[in-house]
Amino acid sequence: MNPILEVKNLRTKFTTHDGSFYAVDDISFKVYEGKTLGLVGESGCGKSVSSLSVMRLIPSPPGVIESGEIIFKGRDLLKLSMDEMRSIRGNQIGMIFQEPMTSLNPVFTIGDQIEESLKLHKKDLSGKQIRERAIDMIRLVGIPSPEKRFFDYPHQLSGGMRQRVMIAMALSCSPDLLIADEPTTALDVTIQAQILELIKKLQTELNTAMILITHDLGVVAETCHEVAVMYAGKIVEYGTVEEIFNSPQHPYTKGLLNSVPHFETGSRRKKLETIPGIVPSLVNLPPGCRFSDRCGFKTDICSKQEPKLETHGGHLTACHNPVGAP
């Protein structure tokens, strides 16, 4: 099966007053049709920058994609002109943002906003067809009485409803790839579950490939087929969701999985396990392995040589001392 999106050795550099650094440093991943890749990691590890790089929406300055290839359906997105890129955004690659409360324009009705990408990309549709399609999209994302809701303004909707509208906007042109950047972070737990169910259902129906960015491992386990764990701008572990959850190799992945709180009835109260230390500043990284100063399995080589992504226990891990099955 050919991947619909293949990112090869992508490096995105940011220049700030404190110096320049790679927010995304030499990462590669593939996304297949109808499948979901989860990008997991702590805040600031480069998840969002990776996805914005794919869309070429990195704010520049300060950011610039320095090297790498982003092959989408056989074309390298980094070589396209701004106009060609605009015809792909919203049309072939859709994006759902983190903050449904602020991602909608407050002065337009949600109908206008769902129609927007259709108007931009499907020039052959008549005004009436566009309106019908937009109403269908509102219905598809599970908003009741779509003909009426079409004329609502964002402030009249709840957070969950707004996220549904964002999903409708992203999917209105039936994109081949959907990038969901923490789509449920701003929502409460019950709504999160609904939105994830919806995304999963629509993905199966429309056979869309998806990149799901999250720091919630529960979400990953439920939604993703493959997972890439990121740490300080690098992918440290990459495999199928079963491999990652059943036999994490990298101490960081293991630490993340251990940090998930368990609520078992009858068990004695245990303290929540955490990973000691903090994420290093990208401007001032430790030598060798970036995780070395927080790692419990550190050996001499770790602070001398940066580990490469190699196969350990059936999938790719960047570690000198893979920890094996838990």
Place this chain on the structure above:
Amino acid sequence: MTVATATMNQISTQTQMPKSLWADAISRIKRDKLALTCGAIIIFYALLALLASLGLIAADYAQTNPQGFSPPSPDHWFGTDMFGRDVFMRTVHGTRIALSIGLVTSLIAIPIGVCLGAIAGYFGGKVDDLIVWFYTTVDSIPDLLKIIALSYVMGRGILSVYVAIGFTTWVGLCRLIRAEFMKHKSREYVLAANALGASHTRRMFVHILPNVFHIILINFSLRFIIGIKTEVILSYLGLGVEPGQPSWGIMIDDAKQELAQGVWWQLAAATGAMFFIVLSFNIFADALRDALDPKLRNK
């Protein structure tokens, strides 16, 4: 699908449509009696100006009479000036000039201010530096000096008044729009529009501009006040419209000599006409800002 549109029509007639910002603003102004009165006065002036320019009322405003300076009487409500011209009719025609100055200068100044402000705020960086440098330079020369200089260059006449006021009074709006665009360009809805494939121009003028449009509207209503007052000052200084024209500035200018002879009606008519329209615009602009600015909505 025809079913969908049919139900849509049905629903839109059955239920109340959600209120847009503008519909909400209009209903707020409707509740404000004072603002409504002022709006009515503005419309009344505009009607007078329209009818006068069509020659339907006060048509013989230029009719002279050998016997000048007749005091107010049933024949001449506000008396006559030194050439025996009816002051009331001249005042009515003055409305035409005053409002046309507000309108035409707005048509010049608002596009300049909005475009430069939008470009500066949206793109930032070097473009912003250049535009800020440009408008601070323009703004460092007092407005009146610029207007006087332009009027001297272009010669006396209503056209030079339009151009002089129009090209000198855009800086304030430009600043406001620049600041708003800087604020809005990093909002997520603009990023979301970008992710949908909207171009720079589309993001600037279709997505952000409607969010700051209330500022332009308020500025538009305030500009009439500036236009009317500046015209009066220019005419008084002898730089405004041609002397024969019935503008309020010219009338006040004429009146400075007449006052010594006890002729007060020309001054009173022009000042009174100006007072009511400026006051109405002021109150109306205030009400408009209250109605459009959600942060002030606690009345």
